[in-house]
Amino acid sequence: MQKRAQLLGSAKDRAKTVMTLASPDSKPEDLNRPDELNYQNFSFWYRRKRDRLIERASVARLPLKWGNVHAYCYKSVIDGIEHIAMVKGDIGDGQDILVRVHSECLTGDIFGSARCDCGDQLAMAMEMIEKAGRGVLVYLRGHEGRGIGLGHKLRAYNLQDDGCDTVEANEELGLPVDSQEYGIGAQILRDLGVRSMKLMTNNPAKYSGIKGYGLSIAGRVPLITPITSENHFKVANE
Numbered sequence: 001m002q003k004r005a006q007l008l009g010s011a012k013d014r015a016k017t018v019m020t021l022a023s024p025d026s027k028p029e030d031l032n033r034p035d036e037l038n039y040q041n042f043s044f045w046y047r048r049k050r051d052r053l054i055e056r057a058s059v060a061r062l063p064l065k066w067g068n069v070h071a072y073c074y075k076s077v078i079d080g081i082e083h084i085a086m087v088k089g090d091i092g093d094g095q096d097i098l099v100r101v102h103s104e105c106l107t108g109d110i111f112g113s114a115r116c117d118c119g120d121q122l123a124m125a126m127e128m129i130e131k132a133g134r135g136v137l138v139y140l141r142g143h144e145g146r147g148i149g150l151g152h153k154l155r156a157y158n159l160q161d162d163g164c165d166t167v168e169a170n171e172e173l174g175l176p177v178d179s180q181e182y183g184i185g186a187q188i189l190r191d192l193g194v195r196s197m198k199l200m201t202n203n204p205a206k207y208s209g210i211k212g213y214g215l216s217i218a219g220r221v222p223l224i225t226p227i228t229s230e231n232h233f234k235v236a237n238e
């Protein structure tokens with residue numbers, strides 16, 4: 001009887017796990033039994049690959065210092081974060097579009113911090129898109145400090161002042177080296193009609209991350225920016 005009860009309990013637990021994995025409303029932390037922990041990251045990753053994660057909120061013409069673009073606002077259905085895509089020219093054929101997927105960097109993009117080359121890469125990408133006459137820049141918010149957040153990024157800067165590089169500083173703080181996830185960016189590109197692209201990046205992880213979502217990458221375009229005594233830790237670990 002005891003063994004039968006254990007088997008029934010185990011079957012019920014497995015059924016509950018399957019229902020949790022299948023539910024569009026479940027979160028990784030809902031899988032909290034010891035036998036479910038291995039499914040946490042898988043279920044989250046699988047849903048990001050299969051489910052629609054974004055909805056187009058609005059679009060408007062936007063005159064920038066680099067030229068005129070159309071700005072598309074997309075809202076994440078997971079956390080409500082709003083992302084923006086700058087579209088230049090006619091990308092209707094979807095082929096070999098010049099694309100930059102740029103991760104938010106408040107200190108570099110807005111305040112021009114010399115500790116990174118993010119602001120320089122953003123400007124260079126927009127200049128290249130303007131020169132080409134067409135292209136897309138997707139600006140992903142919530143990626144501050146490779147996904148660790150602003151507060152942790154500033155703490156990592158203190159460790160870099162003591163001689164750590166970017167990877168070592170994150171590890172010293174017990175943080176992932178890179179927790180950025182590009183499923184949102186890939187879905188935005190697909191919604192805009194992009195099918196193949198020339199990807200502007202120096203980061204191999206970004207290359208493989210976007211390609212893994214069914215988008216074809218025809219080539220990689222590096223963004224070569226000046227290396228300084230302040231930003232060399234970050235640039236060396238791209």
